[in-house]
Amino acid sequence: MYITDDASVAAAAKDVEQHEGVVDVLINNAGVHGPLGDPSVLTGAEVLDVLNVNVAGVVRATTAFLPLLRRSADPVIINVSSGMGSLELTNDPARPESHVIAPAYTSSKAALTMLTNQYAKGLPGVRVNAADPGYTATDFNGHSGPQTVTEGTDAVVALATEGPGHGSGRFIDRHDLL
Structure with a gap:
């Protein structure tokens, strides 16, 4: 499935x-980072490419x-977001999110x-939440993150398996689970 192509996504759903x-559970995890660094050279086309995948x-x-x-008796949507989209976290010098320009x-x-x-x-009747995997060592960041992939999936797995009656509209990371 190509997430940027309506027909491809529709074909996947039909399949x-x-x-x-x-x-029962839809996990939206496609993501690209686009250009890093100096925002003065960023183009509208580059931003649109990232928004086309990530949003x-x-x-x-x-x-x-x-x-x-x-x-489904208990439909769940989990969007894999990031603390990188938080004004609070990206302005806290103690957080790794504050040291990245993306x-x-x-x-x-x-x-x-x-x-x-x-x-x-x-979407009443559908539990929709966002999960932040945190700075996890993956191909996405050249395996530079301090967390393992298992640790990075903790929040997603928790949201996917928590069962009926839990809230919707939440944004959690693995530390919210402790």
């Missing part, structure tokens, strides 16, 4: 419908899979967190 018929891609997937989610990525994650909030309010 899942034909083989499974229902989706519009979530809209595409959510829209395509929502009919299958509505067939204007397109950080803007997209702020938008994704707000999109999560709006879906949570506008």
